[in-house]
Amino acid sequence: MKTNRNYPTNSQQLQRLLILYWALGSFAISAVVALMSIIPLYNQLKKQEERNLQFAVHTRTMTVEQFLSRAKDIAEQITSRTKGRQQLEQYNQGRIGMSEVAAFGTQLLTDAMKRTEDIAGITRLDGAGAVVARVGLPIPTELLLVPPIASFEALVSHPIELQSESYLVVGAPIINPTSLQRVGTDILLFKITGLQRIITDYTGLGETGETIIGAVNNNEVQLFFPLRNQVRASASMLGAIEKTVASGEAQLVKVSTGSEETAIVATEPIKNSNWAVAIEIDRRELYAPVNRQLVIVGMAIVFMILLGTGGVVLLLRPLADRAIVHMDELEEKNQEKIQEVTNLLAEKTVALEELKQAQTQLVQNDKMAALGQLIAGVAHEINNPTSFIYGNIDPATEYADDLIELIKLYAQHYPQPHPEIESAAARMDLEFLLADFPKLLASMKVGADRIKEIVQSLRNFSRLDEAEMKQVDVHEGIDSTLMILESRLKEKPDRPRIEIIKEYSKLPLVPCYPGQLNQVFMNILVNAIDAIDELNHQELSQPSKILISTSLGESDRVAIKIKDNGPGIPEIVQNSLFEPFFTTKPVGKGTGLGLSISYQIIVDRHGGQLRCVSSPDAGTEFVIEIPQGS
Numbered sequence: 001m002k003t004n005r006n007y008p009t010n011s012q013q014l015q016r017l018l019i020l021y022w023a024l025g026s027f028a029i030s031a032v033v034a035l036m037s038i039i040p041l042y043n044q045l046k047k048q049e050e051r052n053l054q055f056a057v058h059t060r061t062m063t064v065e066q067f068l069s070r071a072k073d074i075a076e077q078i079t080s081r082t083k084g085r086q087q088l089e090q091y092n093q094g095r096i097g098m099s100e101v102a103a104f105g106t107q108l109l110t111d112a113m114k115r116t117e118d119i120a121g122i123t124r125l126d127g128a129g130a131v132v133a134r135v136g137l138p139i140p141t142e143l144l145l146v147p148p149i150a151s152f153e154a155l156v157s158h159p160i161e162l163q164s165e166s167y168l169v170v171g172a173p174i175i176n177p178t179s180l181q182r183v184g185t186d187i188l189l190f191k192i193t194g195l196q197r198i199i200t201d202y203t204g205l206g207e208t209g210e211t212i213i214g215a216v217n218n219n220e221v222q223l224f225f226p227l228r229n230q231v232r233a234s235a236s237m238l239g240a241i242e243k244t245v246a247s248g249e250a251q252l253v254k255v256s257t258g259s260e261e262t263a264i265v266a267t268e269p270i271k272n273s274n275w276a277v278a279i280e281i282d283r284r285e286l287y288a289p290v291n292r293q294l295v296i297v298g299m300a301i302v303f304m305i306l307l308g309t310g311g312v313v314l315l316l317r318p319l320a321d322r323a324i325v326h327m328d329e330l331e332e333k334n335q336e337k338i339q340e341v342t343n344l345l346a347e348k349t350v351a352l353e354e355l356k357q358a359q360t361q362l363v364q365n366d367k368m369a370a371l372g373q374l375i376a377g378v379a380h381e382i383n384n385p386t387s388f389i390y391g392n393i394d395p396a397t398e399y400a401d402d403l404i405e406l407i408k409l410y411a412q413h414y415p416q417p418h419p420e421i422e423s424a425a426a427r428m429d430l431e432f433l434l435a436d437f438p439k440l441l442a443s444m445k446v447g448a449d450r451i452k453e454i455v456q457s458l459r460n461f462s463r464l465d466e467a468e469m470k471q472v473d474v475h476e477g478i479d480s481t482l483m484i485l486e487s488r489l490k491e492k493p494d495r496p497r498i499e500i501i502k503e504y505s506k507l508p509l510v511p512c513y514p515g516q517l518n519q520v521f522m523n524i525l526v527n528a529i530d531a532i533d534e535l536n537h538q539e540l541s542q543p544s545k546i547l548i549s550t551s552l553g554e555s556d557r558v559a560i561k562i563k564d565n566g567p568g569i570p571e572i573v574q575n576s577l578f579e580p581f582f583t584t585k586p587v588g589k590g591t592g593l594g595l596s597i598s599y600q601i602i603v604d605r606h607g608g609q610l611r612c613v614s615s616p617d618a619g620t621e622f623v624i625e626i627p628q629g630s
């Protein structure tokens with residue numbers, strides 16, 4: 001059984017792959033989710049920055065509005081002083097003189113100037129617009145801002161420059177509250193260093209932020225103060241101010257050159273005026289905090305994802321380990337089962353093969369046994385009558401010799417026989433008869449001898465019933481087999497007689513099953529004859545022959561070699577020779593069992609060897625070796 005540390009490399013690879021895919025998967029999913037949530041966050045943060053910008057414009061606008069209303073308030077406070085107004089009314093009506101109204105006016109204006117530092121000078125005009133009193137910095141005549149006669153409101157001019165200082169001119173009408181008549185006008189010169197301080201306060205606007213305040217007159221924008229970084233205000237900034245004044249509403253304009261957004265402009269109008277405040281800032285600078293925040297958030301998310309993925313990997317490892325160990329065990333069990341089944345199948349196949357062989361052998365044995373019995377029966381039946389003939393031939397020859405001798409004696413002693421005897425002797429050609437009769441008997445004896453030999457061979461061959469091992473003369477077995485095959489050796493119309501050449505050595509008796517051994521000789525010899533029959537004999541110069549040689553070989557083995565000069569066996573066929581049912585002969589002619597049974601008999605039953613030596617066109621030799629001491 002394998003341990004955790006010891007499972008096969010492919011399992012380790014599998015585990016690594018599993019964890020890798022899992023980690024990559026969870027990383028990808030987390031990354032997508034993070035990206036999906038970071039984009040709205042990014043937009044939100046950008047909006048926030050834009051709102052901040054608008055708020056910065058708004059606070060400046062409010063301060064400017066406060067400044068303006070304070071200037072107007074101060075002016076109104078001065079104009080609303082009753083004593084001064086009455087003096088002016090009396091002067092307008094000619095009831096008091098110029099010196100009187102001037103003295104009082106100067107006194108009043110000086111007091112007013114003392115009360116606030118923002119005023120640089122005041123000029124008082126009478127109802128006809130002529131100067132009656134003047135304190136502080138004198139205001140040039142062309143800058144004296146007189147509100148229209150119907151207007152009760154103070155008027156504020158654009159910033160002007162006097163002795164290289166910037167001022168606002170506020171023209172406040174002096175009104176009689178009961179008659180609502182214009183009595184005169186006070187023109188105040190307001191220092192705008194305070195306003196400029198407010199506008200040019202760049203805190204929170206980074207390095208590129210520009211704040212301006214301007215007024216629109218006849219479609220032209222007039223800026224009040226110089227810019228911080230730029231010499232001229234950008235066209236988009238001026239456009240934004242124009243639009244703001246025209247619409248009276250705050251604007252947020254995104255400026256772009258080409259396809260790239262470069263700057264953001266926020267504007268807001270100043271109430272009751274043609275003025276507007278604008279802030280322009282470089283886009284990158286405006287959004288820099290957003291980007292910084294995003295980088296931090298992104299890093300945090302990546303860190304979290306990595307942490308999460310790491311956690312997943314850590315969690316998954318032991319699980320994958322266990323799963324893989326389990327898988328390995330399963331696979332091992334599977335392998336064992338497969339092995340078992342394979343073994344079983346192999347056993348079954350072997351058993352089937354053995355069964356088949358046993359069956360074929362039984363059939364063959366049966367056939368041989370039947371043949372043996374038949375032969376044994378025939379031999380027995382022929383043996384009896386042949387014995388009569390054979391047993392009587394010798395006495396018959398003796399009797400014939402005696403009778404011939406007697407006839408010869410008669411002829412010698414009675415040279416003149418009776419004419420009847422003489423004619424009978426002539427008729428039967430006695431002289432020839434006497435000469436031929438012994439020859440005839442002798443040839444009969446030869447015939448009887450032959451019959452006896454055949455019967456003996458038949459009996460030899462049919463020793464199938466002898467199931468036990470016997471000490472056998474191998475040559476006798478070969479000879480009796482040849483005897484049975486005699487008819488197949490004979491001359492045929494398409495070929496001469498097959499010549500059998502025997503080269504027998506002196507052999508001891510060999511322990512074996514004689515019937516089975518004869519069966520082997522029979523199979524091999526029949527194959528040899530079949531092979532020779534196959535040849536086209538007209539073209540052959542050599543006569544067909546089978547050489548049978550015996551010898552006592554190594555380790556006292558008896559070797560029997562049966563060699564024919566037939567067509568030989570091709571090499572591919574040689575490998576299958578001893579397989580059951582292998583045959584090259586036409587259907588019905590060969591069963592393909594001859595050699596397989598012979599092999600079994602020699603190798604399995606006798607512990608010997610059977611092999612074939614053959615090359616095409618050089619004939620075939622089968623070598624049988626039987627141990628002598630088995």
Ligand SMILES: Nc1ncnc2c1ncn2[C@@H]1O[C@H](COP(=O)(O)OP(=O)(O)OP(=O)(O)O)[C@@H](O)[C@H]1O
Binds near residue numbers: 583592
């Ligand atoms: N002496 C030989 N010369 C050439 N071929 C041979 C010789 N002996 C055997 N063979 C080849 O070996 C094959 C197998 O022989 P085997 O005796 O086993 O079967 P078979 O002769 O075909 O059939 P069966 O003997 O059962 O009638 C033969 O078909 C033949 O091709």
Ligand SMILES: [Mg+2]
Binds near residue numbers: 523526590594
């Ligand atoms: Mg055969």
